[in-house]
Amino acid sequence: xxxxxxxxxxxxxxxxxxxxxxxxxxxxxxxxxxxxxxxxxxxxxxxxxxxxxxxxxxxxxxxxxxxxxxxxxxxxxxxxxxxxxxxxxxxxxxxxxxxxxxxxxxxxxxxxxxxxxxxxxxxxxxxxxxxxxxxxxxxxxxxxxxxxxxxxxxxxxxxxxxxxxxxxxxxxxxxxxxxxxxxxxxxxxxxxxxxxxxxxxxxxxxxxxxxxxxxxxxxxxxxxxxxxxxxxxxxxxxxxxxxxxxxxxxxxxxxxxxxxx
Amino acid sequence: xxxxxxxxxxxxxxxxxxxxxxxxxxxxxxxxxxxxxxxxxxxxxxxxxxxxxxxxxxxxxxxxxxxxxxxxxxxxxxxxxxxxxxxxxxxxxxxxxxxxxxxxxxxxxxxxxxxxxxxxxxxxxxxxxxxxxxxxxxxxxxxxxxxxxxxxxxxxxxxxxxxxxxxxxxxxxxxxxxxxxxxxxxxxxxxxxxxxxxxxxxxxxxxxxxxxxxxxxxxxxxxxxxxxxxxxxxxxxxxxxxxxxxxxxxxxxxxxxxxxx
Numbered sequence: 001x002x003x004x005x006x007x008x009x010x011x012x013x014x015x016x017x018x019x020x021x022x023x024x025x026x027x028x029x030x031x032x033x034x035x036x037x038x039x040x041x042x043x044x045x046x047x048x049x050x051x052x053x054x055x056x057x058x059x060x061x062x063x064x065x066x067x068x069x070x071x072x073x074x075x076x077x078x079x080x081x082x083x084x085x086x087x088x089x090x091x092x093x094x095x096x097x098x099x100x101x102x103x104x105x106x107x108x109x110x111x112x113x114x115x116x117x118x119x120x121x122x123x124x125x126x127x128x129x130x131x132x133x134x135x136x137x138x139x140x141x142x143x144x145x146x147x148x149x150x151x152x153x154x155x156x157x158x159x160x161x162x163x164x165x166x167x168x169x170x171x172x173x174x175x176x177x178x179x180x181x182x183x184x185x186x187x188x189x190x191x192x193x194x195x196x197x198x199x200x201x202x203x204x205x206x207x208x209x210x211x212x213x214x215x216x217x218x219x220x221x222x223x224x225x226x227x228x229x230x231x232x233x234x235x236x237x238x239x240x241x242x243x244x245x246x247x248x249x250x251x252x253x254x255x256x257x258x259x260x261x
Numbered sequence: 262x263x264x265x266x267x268x269x270x271x272x273x274x275x276x277x278x279x280x281x282x283x284x285x286x287x288x289x290x291x292x293x294x295x296x297x298x299x300x301x302x303x304x305x306x307x308x309x310x311x312x313x314x315x316x317x318x319x320x321x322x323x324x325x326x327x328x329x330x331x332x333x334x335x336x337x338x339x340x341x342x343x344x345x346x347x348x349x350x351x352x353x354x355x356x357x358x359x360x361x362x363x364x365x366x367x368x369x370x371x372x373x374x375x376x377x378x379x380x381x382x383x384x385x386x387x388x389x390x391x392x393x394x395x396x397x398x399x400x401x402x403x404x405x406x407x408x409x410x411x412x413x414x415x416x417x418x419x420x421x422x423x424x425x426x427x428x429x430x431x432x433x434x435x436x437x438x439x440x441x442x443x444x445x446x447x448x449x450x451x452x453x454x455x456x457x458x459x460x461x462x463x464x465x466x467x468x469x470x471x472x473x474x475x476x477x478x479x480x481x482x483x484x485x486x487x488x489x490x491x492x493x494x495x496x497x498x499x500x501x502x503x504x505x506x507x508x509x510x511x512x513x514x515x516x517x518x519x520x521x522x
Contacts, residue, residue, distance in 0.1 A: 013480055025454075047316060048313060048315070048317075049313045050310075050311040050314070050341075051375055051380075052309060052310045052313040053375055055309040055310070056306065056308070056309075058464070058473060059472065059473040059474075060470075060471075060473075080375075081475065084459045084461070084475065085461060087459070088459050088461050089473065110387060113313055114313075114341075114394070119311065119312075122374070124370060131439075155395070156521065159522075162520075169361055170509075175445040184406075184522060188513055188516045190506075190508040190514070191507055192504055193506070195387050196501075198348070198349050200320075200345070200350055202347050202350070209321075211321055212322065213320075214314060214315060214345065239510065241512035241513050243373055243507060243508075243509040243512075244507075245451075246374070246433075246456070246501075246503040246505075247451040247452045247502065247503060247504075248427045248503060251504075252450070253450055256449045258423075258484065258487075259419055261446055
């Protein structure tokens with residue numbers, strides 16, 4: 001978008017918990033002082049949808065009454081669909097910035113890859129729209145977003161005021177589940193090497209057939225102190241710059257030398 | 262898996278086009294000479310599902326008759342669910358290697374991020390299972406997998422015979438749509454910076470309500486010659502080593518210096 005000096009930033013907001021989640025309301029409130037807010041968010045929960053897009057079905061877009069001064073739409077698709085549809089059919093141009101969240105639950109470490117919230121943010125950055133995904137380490141529908149809102153506003157302001165912003169900037173921001181006064185600050189981090197060890201729970205239906213529920217235990221294998229997991233454990237807000245280039249460049253160099261065909 | 266010298270490699274195979282797709286059959290045939298093959302694949306097409314996992318629903322797993330000497334199961338979930346469920350409930354241990362595909366259609370450049378085929382491979386690598394995702398640049402159900410099978414076998418053998426393999430190795434392999442004798446060789450590449458420019462097709466249902474179909478035009482912005490897009494255009498098989506650490510390390514260093522809170 002060619003932004004003139006007098007034009008207010010256009011802020012696109014989405015999430016993966018769905019348009020009625022308290023977390024996205026908190027993010028809209030945090031973002032409102034900074035520009036014109038447009039919400040395009042899923043019409044139902046889309047947690048764990050990763051970077052899924054809808055190609056075998058059509059999509060619906062529904063204008064909804066949301067909040068005074070906020071244009072809002074619910075979308076039948078995934079978080080990534082929401083970003084694509086917002087740019088093409090709602091805004092008809094790129095917004096200044098795309099915000100996603102505030103997610104009910106952590107998206108640090110490996111969660112970034114499963115998270116619809118973060119995939120929406122990453123999709124924006126693919127489209128050269130700087131983006132931030134926000135998540136609070138509290139899954140509850142009753143989660144207290146006070147501290148998250150406070151620090152989200154600080155980070156939004158920092159990004160919007162940076163005149164030399166990377167056009168593919170994408171930040172994965174996580175907030176610890178503590179009160180504002182207990183948060184020690186904001187730390188730029190790397191993604192911790194941590195994963196879930198799956199344990200599917202097996203059940204039997206009334207017809208005698210087995211079915212399975214995905215559950216898992218979180219294991220952090222990363223002992224370094226510049227990770228998002230470390231920062232959050234020590235009551236910092238973690239900020240990980242993420243990218244959509246998945247190339248393992250070190251391995252590319254190594255395999256090019258090692259493997260002869 | 263602790264593999265003894267006499268034990269055959271255990272090869273887990275999945276895909277995103279579904280267990281009945283010709284592409285996965287081609288991959289099973291290519292892999293069979295190298296070990297014990299177990300198939301756990303989606304019971305329906307799951308293209309474009311990215312790294313989605315199923316958390317709000319249960320999963321079903323159904324043993325199916327597939328091919329002589331091949332144990333096979335269809336799964337109601339996403340490609341990533343298939344890998345998780347296969348390790349926990351079918352194999353009860355990690356396979357030697359996980360193969361995904363052969364996908365009907367390209368997964369080079371940015372496609373890696375939307376692809377269920379590649380997300381299954383990436384999920385395996387998160388679980389320390391070396392993995393390879395294979396894709397043919399031909400969307401057709403009638404696609405000719407002859408050349409793809411030939412080169413897939415070469416790559417599978419190379420990976421299985423490498424004694425110093427990175428446990429998180431994940432390769433994104435794409436085959437050009439040409440006959441075996443026209444393929445110039447195999448190239449280790451980086452992911453091209455290319456993307457889709459979305460154009461949603463708007464239609465109106467019989468009740469007068471709008472709906473949208475996602476379509477897009479592929480645009481390659483990357484002029485370098487070590488990309489997967491370049492290799493494929495020049496009739497090479499492209500091999501991109503990919504990773505699940507999404508941290509933009511250069512930006513992490515830059516922002517740590519630039520931004521004071």
